[in-house]
Amino acid sequence: MTPNLTYIVVVGVLFAAGVTLLLERSLTRVLMGVILLGNGANLLLLTGGRAGGPPIVGTTDGAEMSDPLPQAMVLTAIVITLGMTAFLLALSYRSWHLNGHDEVQDDVEDRRIMDLADRDEGPGTDDADQPDSDDQLDGDGRPDPDSRRPSAASLAAAAGGRGREA
Amino acid sequence: MLVLVAVHALAAVVAPGLVRRFGRRALYAVALAPAAxxxxxxxxxxGVRAGEPVVETWPWVPRIGLELALRMGTLSWLMVVLVGGVGALVLxxxxxxxxxDDPGLGRFAAVFxxxxxxxxxxxxxxxxxxxxVFWELTTVFSYLLIGYDPAKRASRRAAMQALLVTTLGGLAMLAGFVMLGQHAGSYRWSVVATDLPGGGYLVTALMLILLGALSKSAxxxxxxWLPGAMAAPTPVSAYLHAAAMVKAGVFLVALLGPAVADxxxxxxxxxxxxxATLFLGAWVALRQTDLKLLLAYGTVSQLGLLMVVLGAGTRDAALAGAAMVLAHALFKATLFLVVGIVDHTTGTRDLRELSGLGRRAPVLAGVAVLAAASMAGLPxxxxxxxxxxxxxxxxxxxTADLLVLAGVVAGSALTVAYTLRFLWGAFAGKPGVAPTEPHPAGRSFLAAPALLAVAGLAVGVAAPALDGLLAPYADGFASAEPGYHLAxxxxLTPxxxxxxxxxxxxxxxFLLLHGGRLRATRWTPVDGAAGYERLVAGVDRLAVELTGATQRGSLPFYLGIILVVLVVLPGGALLTGGPWPREFRAWDTPLQAVVAALVIVAAVMAARALRRxxxxxxxxxxxxxxxxxFVLHGAPDLALTQFLVxxxxxxxxxxxxxxxxxxxSARPIRRSRxxxxxxxxxxxxxxxxxxxVASSGRLATPISERFPDEAVxxxxxxxxxxxxxxxxxxxxxxxxxxxxxxAATGVASLIFRRSRDLDRRSAVPGPRPATTGGPRWLTAGFEAHRHSVILQVVTRLxxxxxxxxSVYLLFSGHNAPGGGFAAGLVAGLALAVxxxxGGRRELNAAAPVDAGAVLxxxxxxxxxxxxxxMPLGGEFLQSAVLDLHLPLLGKVHFVSSVFFDVGVYLIVVGLVLDILRSLGxxxxxxQEDAHDDVRDKELV
Structure with a gap:
C-alpha cells in the first residue's frame, strides 16, 4: 500500500495544532487540543487500512471493500473522546466555579518537595521531625502532629505565585 | 503442624477481644496456643530421636511449585520446643x-x-x-512488638531500624533461595540439599543467604539494631531477642550447615x-550500666559464638551448637525476665542505683544466679x-581450628566477666548507694523465670539424654569424627x-574492672549504626532530589517531557531507520484534498483563536x-458517529x-508560546x-480480510x-x-456538589409550574416566558x-450503517433538543429516569x-444466530449480540442524559440559586 499524502499532511497538522493547545494552561484550550489530537489519531489509524467502498457485505465486493478493522477501532475511540470531552468540560466548569478561572495550577505538594530539594534537606517525615511525646504534649496527652509543618495556606500562596511562570 | 500455625492465627484474632473482656488474665488463655x-x-x-522427621505437605500455589511443605527433623524439633515452651511461659x-488498663495490651497479645x-x-x-514468607512475617510482627509504644520516639526509631535492616537481609536471602531453587528445580530444602550447584554460583547464593541470616541474628x-530493639517491653525482649527471632538466623545456618559446610x-x-561479634558484644556489655542493655550486648556476643560453632562444619561442633542454642534460650530468657521483675518491683534497671537487692529478694536472686551460672558455663x-x-x-x-579455639576461650572469659557484672550490678550491696526497697513480686510472676532456670539445670544434669536427642542432627554432617557425647x-580433659x-x-x-584498675574503653572498629544512619539519610536525600527534579507539579512540564521523548526517540528512529518508501499517491479522490484543506485551516485557526x-x-x-x-474513505459508520458526536x-x-x-485568560509570555x-x-x-512509514509497512495479509466472511x-x-x-x-x-x-459518573460527581444532590440525576427540579395540573401533550408548559413556544411544540412533535x-438505527445496524453507538447518540440528541x-422540566418530562440507572x-x-x-457452552460474548419463521412476521433473523448492542445503546443514551442533567x-x-442569593441580599 502506498502512503496517501493528503492524510499524512492532515494528520501532521491536526497533531501540531492539538499539541500546541494541549500545552496551554487553560483547561478549555487543553480540551480543544485533546479533541484535535483525537481526530488526528483517528485519521492516523485509518491510514493503516485501505480505502474503498463501505464494508457492508452485499453492498460492496470483497476486493473493493475498505478495511473494517481500523474502522471498528476508530468508532469506539470517537465515542470515548465524547466521554472525555464531557469530563474535561465538567472539570473546567468546576475549576472556574472554585477559582474563578479554568487554569491548571501547579501541585502544592510537589512544590513543597522542590523547596526541600533546593534547601538540600531530607523529607523530614522521619522521627527526627516529629515531636516526641516527652517534650511536647497538647491538652489530651497526644503528641501534636502538625506543630512543625508549614501551614497549608502559606504553601498554596507560594505555589500560586510561582505557578504561572512554568 | 499447619493446624498449630492456624491455632496461633486464630488466637491472634480473638486475643484483642479476650483482653478487652478479661483484662490481662486473658494472656493465660492466649498462652495455650504456644503451650499446645x-x-x-x-x-x-x-520419632525425632529415632531420626524420623515428621512431614506434611499441602498444595498451595501449584503454578510456581509452591506448596505448604512442612518437615520437622531434629533441629526443627528443638526449635519448636523452644518457640512453644518459652513462648507460653513469656505470655x-x-x-x-x-x-x-494498658491500652496496647490487646494488640500486644495478638501480635505476640x-x-x-x-x-x-x-x-x-x-x-x-x-x-x-514466615521469615518476613516474623520481621513484620517484631516491628510491631518493638514499636509497642508508638508515642515514644526511641521505640519508633528502633522498630524502623530493625525492620529495615532485617528486611534488607531478607531480600538478599530470597535472591539466594531463588538461585538455589532454580538450579535444583524445587524449593524444598530436603530436595535442594541433594542437588546443589557448584563453584561461584553456589558461593554467591550462599553469601546472599548469609546476608539474611547474619542481619536477622544481629x-x-x-x-x-538489637540493642536499639531493647526499647520493646521486656517480655518481648526475652522472647524475640533471646529465644526466638534472633535465633532464626542461627537456625538457618544450622539448617543449611550439613549440606554446605564444606x-x-x-x-x-x-x-x-x-x-568479631563474640568479642565486640562482650566488650561493650562490660561498659553497660543498664541491665537490659548489658544482656542485649551479651546476646549479641552469644549469637556470634553460636555462628562460630554452627559454622565450623564438623559433627562435634554442630552437636555443641545445637546444645548451645537450647542452653542460651533457657538462660537468656530467664535473665531478661529477671530484669523485667527487677524493673517492675524497683522502678529502675540502672545498676548504679540498685543496691542490696539480693538480700531483699533472695528467690529472685537465686533464679538469676542459676541462670547466670549457665551463661558463664559453670557445672x-x-x-x-x-x-x-x-x-x-x-x-x-x-592451626585455624586452634586459633578459633583460642578465640572461643577468650570470649568465654569475657562472658564470665559480664555475667559477674550483671549479678553484682543487680543484686550486690554497693557502698554509698541506699539499699533498694522492692515491691514484693508475686509467686506467679516469678514462676516463668524460675521454671526456665530449673530447666537449664535439668538439661545440664540430663546431658546424656540430650545427647541422644540431638545426635541425629549432628550426624547429618559428613565428617565422620569419633563422635563426642554430651555429658x-x-x-580431667583439656x-x-x-x-x-x-x-x-x-x-x-571483672575484679580488675570493678576495682577501677582497668577501664572498658570505647572501642568500636565497625560502627554499623553510623553506616545505617548515613545510608538512610542518603536515601532520603536522594528521594527528595529525584522527586524534586522530576515531579515539577506542572502539567505542561510533564506533557512537554512526554512529547519531547516522542519527538526524540521515535523521531530519531524514523530519521536513522530508513529507507523510506518513495512511492506515494496524492489522494484517493481529489475531493479528499479539498476537505483536508478545510480541516487544516480550521485546526490552525482554532489554535490561534482568542475567544472560546x-x-x-x-x-x-x-x-x-x-x-x-471518513465518508470519502468508505467508512459510513464512522462518518455517522463522528457527525453525531x-x-x-x-x-x-x-x-x-x-x-x-x-x-x-491573558496569554503567557511570548517565548513559552x-x-x-x-x-x-x-x-x-x-x-x-x-x-x-506505517501506511506502507503493512506487508502481511490483514487479518480483516477474513472479517466479511466471518461476519456473515x-x-x-x-x-x-x-x-x-x-x-x-x-x-x-x-x-x-x-x-x-x-466518564459519565465523573461528570456527575464534578457538577453535583454534594453526594445527596446526585439523587437529582433522575430529575433536577425546575421552577414551580405556573398552572396546576400536569402538562398535556402539545401545550407549552413550563417556563413559557423563557423559551420559544413554537420550538417546544415542534420538538415534542x-x-x-x-x-x-434511533431504534431503527439500532436494530438495522447489524446489516446497514448504524448500531448501538450511533443510535444512542441520535436518541441523546433528541433529549438534547x-x-x-424547554429547559430542565422539559428534559424531565422527556426522560423521567435516573441517568445512572440507564447507564x-x-x-x-x-x-x-x-x-x-457461557452456560450455553459458548465463550464469553459469543453470539448465537436464530432464524425463525413466525406467522404474520415471516422470516425473523435474530442474533443474540443485538442485546449487547442494546446495552451499548443504553450506555450512550445514559451518558448524554447524564451530561444534560449535569452540565445543563x-x-x-x-445559577438560579446564585441569582436568588444576590436578590435576597439586595432586598435585605
Missing part, C-alpha cells in the same frame, strides 16, 4: 508484667501470638519460599564475623555442657582445663471535516461556555513521518464494522463502554420520530449477554 505447640512437639520426641509472665505462630512456621518449613556489622567461603565468613548447668563440647570440637583440627563429666581457665580469667577481669466560542466553532468545523474524510460536543460546549468568560508551537510542529512532523457466517450480520464491535472484538467494546460509564429513528427547547442497565445488559453465552439542568439550578 510444646505439648505436640514433646509427643513427637520418640504467662506477661499476664503479670502488664497492667490490665501471631509472632509465635510465624516463628513456628519458619522452623518447620521445608519449602524455602514458604520459609521466606551479627557484625548488623549488630546495632564451602570454604561459608565457613570463613561465619567464623570471622562470629568471632552442672546446660551452658557448661554446651561449652565443654565446643572446646572439645575445636581441639583436634589444624557433665568426661574426666576442655575442662580450658573451662577453668576461662572462669579464672573472667573472674580476674470561536475556538469551539473552529474545532467543530475540523471535526465535521474529519467526518467528511460533533453535534453532541457542540451542545455540551454551549452549555458550559455560557458560564465561562468569553475570552481565554513559541516553545509550545515549536514542540507542536515537531510532534506533527514526527507523527506524519510515522504515518508515512458467525456474527450473522452484513455490516462488518458493527459485527466487529459486538462480536469479533466485543471484548474491546466492553472495555470502552465501561470507560463511558466511568419531532421527539418521538427521532427516538423511533427537548432540553434546549447501569446498559452495562448490566451488555455483561449479561456475554455471561449468558444542574448548572442552571446552581
Amino acid at each position: 505447640t510444646l505439648v505436640w512437639a514433646l509427643t513427637r520426641t520418640g 504467662a509472665y506477661s499476664a503479670r508484667y502488664f497492667r490490665s 501470638v501471631a509472632f509465635a505462630g510465624s516463628m513456628l512456621g519458619l522452623v518447620v518449613s521445608d519449602d524455602l519460599l514458604l520459609l521466606y 551479627i557484625v556489622p548488623f549488630s546495632f 564451602v570454604t567461603a561459608w565457613r570463613v565468613v561465619l567464623l570471622v564475623t562470629g568471632l 552442672p548447668m546446660a551452658g557448661f555442657v554446651a561449652k565443654e563440647a565446643a572446646f572439645e570440637a575445636f581441639q583436634h583440627g589444624g 557433665l563429666w568426661h574426666g 576442655a575442662l582445663g580450658l573451662s577453668a581457665l576461662a572462669v579464672a580469667v573472667g573472674g580476674g577481669l 466560542l470561536t475556538a469551539m466553532i473552529l474545532v467543530g468545523v475540523a471535526g465535521y471535516g474529519t467526518a467528511l474524510m 460533533e453535534t453532541v460536543t457542540i451542545v455540551m460546549f454551549v452549555l458550559v461556555l455560557r458560564r465561562l468568560p468569553v475570552k481565554f 513559541r516553545g509550545r508551537i515549536a514542540l507542536g510542529v515537531a510532534v506533527g512532523a514526527v507523527v506524519s513521518g510515522m504515518a508515512w 457466517s458467525y456474527g450473522g450480520g452484513k455490516n462488518v464494522v458493527n459485527v466487529t464491535l459486538v462480536d469479533i472484538r466485543a471484548w474491546d467494546t466492553m472495555g470502552e463502554i465501561a470507560v463511558l460509564v466511568v 419531532l421527539f418521538h420520530a427521532i427516538v423511533l429513528f 427537548r432540553y434546549l427547547a 447501569g442497565a446498559g452495562l448490566f445488559l451488555a455483561v449479561g449477554t456475554g455471561v449468558v453465552a 439542568a444542574e448548572m442552571d439550578r446552581q
Whole structure:
C-alpha cells in the first residue's frame, strides 16, 4: 500500500495544532487540543487500512471493500473522546466555579518537595521531625502532629505565585 | 503442624477481644496456643530421636511449585520446643508484667501470638519460599512488638531500624533461595540439599543467604539494631531477642550447615564475623550500666559464638551448637525476665542505683544466679555442657581450628566477666548507694523465670539424654569424627582445663574492672549504626532530589517531557531507520484534498483563536471535516458517529461556555508560546513521518480480510464494522463502554456538589409550574416566558420520530450503517433538543429516569449477554444466530449480540442524559440559586 499524502499532511497538522493547545494552561484550550489530537489519531489509524467502498457485505465486493478493522477501532475511540470531552468540560466548569478561572495550577505538594530539594534537606517525615511525646504534649496527652509543618495556606500562596511562570 | 500455625492465627484474632473482656488474665488463655505447640512437639520426641522427621505437605500455589511443605527433623524439633515452651511461659509472665488498663495490651497479645505462630512456621518449613514468607512475617510482627509504644520516639526509631535492616537481609536471602531453587528445580530444602550447584554460583547464593541470616541474628556489622530493639517491653525482649527471632538466623545456618559446610567461603565468613561479634558484644556489655542493655550486648556476643560453632562444619561442633542454642534460650530468657521483675518491683534497671537487692529478694536472686551460672558455663548447668563440647570440637583440627579455639576461650572469659557484672550490678550491696526497697513480686510472676532456670539445670544434669536427642542432627554432617557425647563429666580433659581457665580469667577481669584498675574503653572498629544512619539519610536525600527534579507539579512540564521523548526517540528512529518508501499517491479522490484543506485551516485557526466560542466553532468545523474524510474513505459508520458526536460536543460546549468568560485568560509570555508551537510542529512532523512509514509497512495479509466472511457466517450480520464491535472484538467494546460509564459518573460527581444532590440525576427540579395540573401533550408548559413556544411544540412533535429513528438505527445496524453507538447518540440528541427547547422540566418530562440507572442497565445488559453465552457452552460474548419463521412476521433473523448492542445503546443514551442533567439542568439550578442569593441580599 502506498502512503496517501493528503492524510499524512492532515494528520501532521491536526497533531501540531492539538499539541500546541494541549500545552496551554487553560483547561478549555487543553480540551480543544485533546479533541484535535483525537481526530488526528483517528485519521492516523485509518491510514493503516485501505480505502474503498463501505464494508457492508452485499453492498460492496470483497476486493473493493475498505478495511473494517481500523474502522471498528476508530468508532469506539470517537465515542470515548465524547466521554472525555464531557469530563474535561465538567472539570473546567468546576475549576472556574472554585477559582474563578479554568487554569491548571501547579501541585502544592510537589512544590513543597522542590523547596526541600533546593534547601538540600531530607523529607523530614522521619522521627527526627516529629515531636516526641516527652517534650511536647497538647491538652489530651497526644503528641501534636502538625506543630512543625508549614501551614497549608502559606504553601498554596507560594505555589500560586510561582505557578504561572512554568 | 499447619493446624498449630492456624491455632496461633486464630488466637491472634480473638486475643484483642479476650483482653478487652478479661483484662490481662486473658494472656493465660492466649498462652495455650504456644503451650499446645510444646505439648505436640514433646509427643513427637520418640520419632525425632529415632531420626524420623515428621512431614506434611499441602498444595498451595501449584503454578510456581509452591506448596505448604512442612518437615520437622531434629533441629526443627528443638526449635519448636523452644518457640512453644518459652513462648507460653513469656505470655504467662506477661499476664503479670502488664497492667490490665494498658491500652496496647490487646494488640500486644495478638501480635505476640501471631509472632509465635510465624516463628513456628519458619522452623518447620521445608519449602524455602514458604520459609521466606514466615521469615518476613516474623520481621513484620517484631516491628510491631518493638514499636509497642508508638508515642515514644526511641521505640519508633528502633522498630524502623530493625525492620529495615532485617528486611534488607531478607531480600538478599530470597535472591539466594531463588538461585538455589532454580538450579535444583524445587524449593524444598530436603530436595535442594541433594542437588546443589557448584563453584561461584553456589558461593554467591550462599553469601546472599548469609546476608539474611547474619542481619536477622544481629551479627557484625548488623549488630546495632538489637540493642536499639531493647526499647520493646521486656517480655518481648526475652522472647524475640533471646529465644526466638534472633535465633532464626542461627537456625538457618544450622539448617543449611550439613549440606554446605564444606564451602570454604561459608565457613570463613561465619567464623570471622562470629568471632568479631563474640568479642565486640562482650566488650561493650562490660561498659553497660543498664541491665537490659548489658544482656542485649551479651546476646549479641552469644549469637556470634553460636555462628562460630554452627559454622565450623564438623559433627562435634554442630552437636555443641545445637546444645548451645537450647542452653542460651533457657538462660537468656530467664535473665531478661529477671530484669523485667527487677524493673517492675524497683522502678529502675540502672545498676548504679540498685543496691542490696539480693538480700531483699533472695528467690529472685537465686533464679538469676542459676541462670547466670549457665551463661558463664559453670557445672552442672546446660551452658557448661554446651561449652565443654565446643572446646572439645575445636581441639583436634589444624592451626585455624586452634586459633578459633583460642578465640572461643577468650570470649568465654569475657562472658564470665559480664555475667559477674550483671549479678553484682543487680543484686550486690554497693557502698554509698541506699539499699533498694522492692515491691514484693508475686509467686506467679516469678514462676516463668524460675521454671526456665530449673530447666537449664535439668538439661545440664540430663546431658546424656540430650545427647541422644540431638545426635541425629549432628550426624547429618559428613565428617565422620569419633563422635563426642554430651555429658557433665568426661574426666580431667583439656576442655575442662580450658573451662577453668576461662572462669579464672573472667573472674580476674571483672575484679580488675570493678576495682577501677582497668577501664572498658570505647572501642568500636565497625560502627554499623553510623553506616545505617548515613545510608538512610542518603536515601532520603536522594528521594527528595529525584522527586524534586522530576515531579515539577506542572502539567505542561510533564506533557512537554512526554512529547519531547516522542519527538526524540521515535523521531530519531524514523530519521536513522530508513529507507523510506518513495512511492506515494496524492489522494484517493481529489475531493479528499479539498476537505483536508478545510480541516487544516480550521485546526490552525482554532489554535490561534482568542475567544472560546470561536475556538469551539473552529474545532467543530475540523471535526465535521474529519467526518467528511471518513465518508470519502468508505467508512459510513464512522462518518455517522463522528457527525453525531460533533453535534453532541457542540451542545455540551454551549452549555458550559455560557458560564465561562468569553475570552481565554491573558496569554503567557511570548517565548513559552513559541516553545509550545515549536514542540507542536515537531510532534506533527514526527507523527506524519510515522504515518508515512506505517501506511506502507503493512506487508502481511490483514487479518480483516477474513472479517466479511466471518461476519456473515458467525456474527450473522452484513455490516462488518458493527459485527466487529459486538462480536469479533466485543471484548474491546466492553472495555470502552465501561470507560463511558466511568466518564459519565465523573461528570456527575464534578457538577453535583454534594453526594445527596446526585439523587437529582433522575430529575433536577425546575421552577414551580405556573398552572396546576400536569402538562398535556402539545401545550407549552413550563417556563413559557423563557423559551420559544413554537420550538417546544415542534420538538415534542419531532421527539418521538427521532427516538423511533434511533431504534431503527439500532436494530438495522447489524446489516446497514448504524448500531448501538450511533443510535444512542441520535436518541441523546433528541433529549438534547427537548432540553434546549424547554429547559430542565422539559428534559424531565422527556426522560423521567435516573441517568445512572440507564447507564447501569446498559452495562448490566451488555455483561449479561456475554455471561449468558457461557452456560450455553459458548465463550464469553459469543453470539448465537436464530432464524425463525413466525406467522404474520415471516422470516425473523435474530442474533443474540443485538442485546449487547442494546446495552451499548443504553450506555450512550445514559451518558448524554447524564451530561444534560449535569452540565445543563444542574448548572442552571446552581445559577438560579446564585441569582436568588444576590436578590435576597439586595432586598435585605
